[in-house]
Amino acid sequence: MSGSSGASASGVRVPGTRRRTAQHEAVLHELAGSDVFVTAQEVHGRLRAGGSGIGLATVYRALAALAADGELDVRRTEEGETAYRRCSQGHHHHLVCRTCGRTVELDGPAVESWADRVSAQHSFRDTRHTVELVGTCADC
């Protein structure tokens, strides 16, 4: 993200500077239907299997750019991989099935206010929070 490609001369990515390319569309389309977090490798594999000649690096770059623009949700798997998911919009949390990966989006007003309160109590600024529930769903 800092070499001769992917950013303007200043090195700062300006949202909206992105071009509309087939690869980008393909990546977005791959995420469109799914309700699950997928890794870059998985997206790449599926696109390849689907006949696309897209490169792995391109998938990584596309996912990173989309995530940077807030169009994707990012999460680290327990194995250390980075997984992406199309984010409906706004702030929310997830309940993920550890077996099938099924995801339920959650609203957590109680959690939000708790986080804000605790953060203020300890004089922390710009506090963001990560909340994730991992369990086994009824079907698994």
Next chain:
Amino acid sequence: MSGSSGASASGVRVPGTRRRTAQHEAVLHELAGSDVFVTAQEVHGRLRAGGSGIGLATVYRALAALAADGELDVRRTEEGETAYRRCSQGHHHHLVCRTCGRTVELDGPAVESWADRVSAQHSFRDTRHTVELVGTCADC
């Protein structure tokens, strides 16, 4: 953890089978005073700086073993590294400073009950939750 070392013939680690070695003690001692999550690399660096000849792999193995036995808290940094911290005990959450790494332990009764309720609502079983607040502390 699966080769000719680090485990019994069955391949299963039995807690308590661990031998008392200087390296293990050193790693534990390094974590003892600190209130911050540290990575294996950091622990290794400090021990080396302190005159120890401990190997990086040994640090990784020691931390993994300790975490497996529940003596350490594990967390993934946003950069994808694995950070460890001596865990006081019991279930709790953290408010971490993104700059200096200072950590405040939190109790979150509201979060606990919210998690249980939501999990039950969606018929999920054995649901565990991860909650982490990352902000900038007053000193940074």
Next chain:
DNA sequence: GTCATTGCAAACGCTTTGCATCTGT
């Protein structure tokens, strides 16, 4: 003496990047 543990270096897996080429605008 036995067997877990250690250290080193090589191997790994995921991710990033340099560079020449291609393509959207």
Next chain:
DNA sequence: ACAGATGCAAAGCGTTTGCAATGAC
């Protein structure tokens, strides 16, 4: 035409592992 995007292969980085040597019991 120009700047951003792509693909490939190589490099990076944190982590793991094979193996011979070492040390605990």
